[in-house]
């Protein structure tokens with residue numbers, strides 16, 4: 001068992017509480033940077049897919065996991081970012097500007113949508129955002145001059161710091177670009193969580209009444225959360241546009257929004273890690289299922305792989321409500337305490353009823 | 360000087376008159392307690408002051424300024440912090456994070472600076488942390504600093520809630536039944552803390568409490584309410600021996 005003696009407030013304020021933690025994360029990043037030398041082109045493409053989903057997942061996590069506002073229509077903001085990125089690229093805006101602008105566009109749309117959404121919560125918010133996600137499909141088709149309607153749009157390679165980057169011609173460079181964006185977004189997200197804005201989000205999630213009593217302007221911080229969440233999701237959309245190359249409204253069907261929410265639930269709500277765990281599962285598990293199934297039978301039954309995949313996800317949600325990240329933390333603590341761990345260690349104490357909430 | 364002036368305040372919910380024409384002053388540095396049977400309207404008065412409810416009639420002044428048109432989230436900023444009768448903590452955060460939320464009104468950085476974690480943000484975080492640490496020290500919460508609220512015993516949560524209100528750096532504290540559900544020892548701790556908050560920190564305290572031994576020990580003045588109406592006001596001894604108060608308590612079976 002390792003005990004960390006904190007000697008300064010900065011030990012808590014810093015992103016990495018000690019050198020050991022920092023070491024592991026640096027190692028992880030180094031490994032990630034070296035991935036193009038290990039993976040073949042196909043696997044690298046899948047890795048990019050996971051990175052983009054992780055960004056989109058972080059976007060939704062800010063809103064759903066940390067502010068407690070469910071969104072079943074986040075695919076709409078993915079679309080905002082993707083179409084804006086294509087439009088800006090075609091206008092000749094350099095990538096270093098176009099990607100943040102694509103995110104900003106999604107963020108502004110999100111903040112505007114937040115205004116009616118502020119009055120809703122729980123199931124009503126879920127239904128409203130679901131409706132928004134469905135409507136988004138039609139809006140994309142209607143905005144033909146910008147979105148290419150049913151035919152969709154096509155985006156060419158982009159240039160970053162004088163280097164031309166194309167998903168197919170230079171998959172490694174595209175991967176590194178995405179990795180860079182992932183690192184920047186993760187860093188900003190972690191910063192948010194260790195400062196007053198992030199704490200205000202979590203306060204709203206846990207008790208709006210108390211948040212108000214502590215002086216938090218709930219409407220304002222929900223709007224900020226919507227804006228930041230959609231900004232990050234829009235960034236993911238911008239990268240997705242380059243990843244797909246050519247796409248139309250079908251890339252943003254409502255199923256995408258639902259998959260995004262499912263992903264962060266499986267990964268673990270309320271943690272940045274959860275977005276990554278979830279993205280890895282959604283990105284790699286279907287392939288893994290197919291590979292494993294093929295060792296049993298080579299006869300492909302339609303829907304079987306998808307069914308197994310869905311079953312695994314449901315099982316995770318049922319047996320581990322805290323998601324994969326929650327399971328990971330528990331396992332780690334178990335090993336650290338070995339052999340002292342107790343069976344009921346993670347059982348919650350009796351929770352107290354909040355019947356008369358306002359009193 | 361009166362820090363809080365409540366004048367002819369009434370509140371009705373449809374046909375229910377929860378508070379009827381109540382007036383009282385809380386002087387700067389005083390511990391003022393409201394007692395009364397369940398449903399007397401005590402928590403409603405708290406919710407009127409913290410602006411969760413609008414007054415039906417009357418005026419409430421804090422430090423000479425009318426507050427009945429402020430929003431609930433503007434109350435902490437003017438120096439009034441509160442606890443809730445049924446604990447309302449941020450359950451999925453640690454004790455320390457709960458206390459730090461209490462510092463919200465003291466923040467000076469924007470969300471964009473927060474995302475970039477500029478040196479200004481770091482300096483602010485250190486200051487918040489120091490303030491939270493003072494509260495932890497005062498309420499002896501060291502053992503629970505990094506524990507999640509969900510999973511903490513009831514008594515500890517009750518204390519954390521007082522701590523979170525203290526972290527706001529208020530001039531006046533509203534404590535709604537701070538000792539309800541606590542053991543005799545825990546209640547005694549609360550009594551000492553209230554005395555220290557009054558004497559050492561110079562706080563003004565408005566409290567609702569049923570435990571009469573605690574009330575007599577810490578209160579400067581007491582207001583007894585029944586059915587939303589003022590029954591009696593004065594020193595703890597005066598109120599306790601007022602025939603109207605005795606009658607109200609005897610007439611109601613459930614006095615807790």
Ligand SMILES: Nc1ncnc2c1ncn2[C@@H]1O[C@H](COP(=O)(O)OP(=O)(O)O)[C@@H](O)[C@H]1O
Pocket residue numbers: 358359372375376377395396397398399400401402403404
């Ligand atoms: N939000 C509300 N809606 C309707 N009635 C309420 C509300 N809040 C309080 N009341 C009523 O006002 C009366 C006083 O309640 P309260 O102030 O909570 O009493 P207590 O003195 O026990 O704290 C009760 O009859 C209660 O039912």
Ligand SMILES: [Mg+2]
Pocket residue numbers: 359401402403444
């Ligand atoms: Mg009450």
